[in-house]
Each structure stands twice: as structure tokens, then as C-alpha cells.
Amino acid sequence: MSGEKPKQTHKSARSRHEEVLDAGLRVFALKGYRGATIEDIASELGFTSAALYYYIKSKQDLLLQTVYRPIDSLIESANQYESFTGTSLEKFTRLVETHILLMIERRDWFIVMLRDQAHLPEDNILELRKRDREYRRIFTQVIIDGNKSGEFDVKDPRVTTLVVLGALNWTLQWLLPGGDVDSKAVAKEIASTLLNGIAKN
The missing domain is CATH 1.10.357.10 (Tetracycline Repressor, domain 2)
Structure with missing residues (x-):
């Protein structure tokens, strides 16, 4: 699924990507990989689910990156x-x-x-x-x-x-x-x- 590009901010693409990974880890740690959803991770960041897919391909992709x-x-x-x-x-x-x-x-x-x-x-x-x-x-x-x-x-x-x-x-x-x-x-x-x-x- 291809995601919509999030709104640009002063943050670099790298630092924003790191924020996404950190948020995913927080949600995984709290709910477990099986219990966590893309929507949970997007909510943690204040993103839409579509915007999250700009940084990761899937929930498993996020796990593999971390x-x-x-x-x-x-x-x-x-x-x-x-x-x-x-x-x-x-x-x-x-x-x-x-x-x-x-x-x-x-x-x-x-x-x-x-x-x-x-x-x-x-x-x-x-x-x-x-x-x-x-x-x-x-x-x-x-x-x-x-x-x-x-x-x-x-x-x-x-x-x-x-x-x-x-x-x-x-x-x-x-x-x-x-x-x-x-x-x-x-x-x-x-x-x-x-x-x-x-x-x-």
C-alpha cells in the first residue's frame, strides 16, 4: 500500500523516520506485536494510517527495521x-x-x-x-x-x-x-x- 506523503516540517526525513520507528517500538512493547495495529502506531505519532505507510511498508517491515x-x-x-x-x-x-x-x-x-x-x-x-x-x-x-x-x-x-x-x-x-x-x-x-x-x- 502506498502512503500519502506527510506534511513537511523542519525535521529531517531521517529524524522523522527515527520517530516512526521509536513510536512503533513503544506500541509493540505495550501491546505486543500481535496486538498492535498500524492504526495504533499512527495514532501514537498523530499521523493518519496512510501517512504512516510513507515510512514503512507494513507492521512487519517496522519490526524488521528495529x-x-x-x-x-x-x-x-x-x-x-x-x-x-x-x-x-x-x-x-x-x-x-x-x-x-x-x-x-x-x-x-x-x-x-x-x-x-x-x-x-x-x-x-x-x-x-x-x-x-x-x-x-x-x-x-x-x-x-x-x-x-x-x-x-x-x-x-x-x-x-x-x-x-x-x-x-x-x-x-x-x-x-x-x-x-x-x-x-x-x-x-x-x-x-x-x-x-x-x-x-
Whole structure:
């Protein structure tokens, strides 16, 4: 379906497109992909449905444009820490803190990626899993290096990585946005707790 072109404003086409994607993520996070409609997303933006189609082809197109954002951001940050010259303890701490802070800052991103990925086409699900494996590989390598340096005492780094990432992602269930939450303090506390579970005494 081709959409009518929205009225021009001072905003660039790119920034308006980003607004559309962000609005879609908010609606998906609130209602779920299945429950959300094009009309819901258009209403969130103050658009007509026809105007929304100027930016996206379909509801699934919007999901495809946004679902990789969380994992790509995590991989980008993790790659920086992989080349970091600090200790494995420091690398692990930074990886965990970055993961938590990004989840707090971009909560909608993660809710949609973790909950609604089942609505992706098969090829895209496989691609998402591929990127997830790359992120886990970086985490696992930090733990392996920590074992070698004597900083960690972990029997199976791959299983430990899965446990750690499961704990981090579960944060979405209990850490609610808003209020007087100190994001950095929360991230440091979680990193410290997880680190105590793998650090060599």
C-alpha cells in the first residue's frame, strides 16, 4: 500500500523516520506485536494510517527495521571491550554494566527483540540467532581469559555466559522505568553480584 506523503516540517526525513520507528517500538512493547495495529502506531505519532505507510511498508517491515538494534548495539560495545587492555575482571564488569544501562535506556528495544522475535520470517530469526551467538562468544572469551589469568574459577564458560545473560535479560521483568532509579548504581550492583559468582576467591 502506498502512503500519502506527510506534511513537511523542519525535521529531517531521517529524524522523522527515527520517530516512526521509536513510536512503533513503544506500541509493540505495550501491546505486543500481535496486538498492535498500524492504526495504533499512527495514532501514537498523530499521523493518519496512510501517512504512516510513507515510512514503512507494513507492521512487519517496522519490526524488521528495529529488531536487530539491541543486539547490534551490544555487539558494538562488546567489541570495544574485547580489545580493551584491562583485566578480565574489568572487562566483565564493563560488559555487564553496559548491557544493563542499555536495557534501561532502551527498554522498548529489548522487550520487542526478546518477546516478539517469533513473528519474524525464518531467515531473520536465524540472523538474529547468529548475532546473539557472536555476542555470547565475546562474553565467553572474556570468561575463558579470566580462567587462564587466574581471575575466574569457572568450569564451563559457555554455560556461565548463558546464565549471566539470562540474569541480565530478566532485569526487564523487575526493573521498571521511571521513579528514582539510579541506573548506574543498579548496573554496578548487578555487575558486582554476578562477578562474585565467578571470581576466584
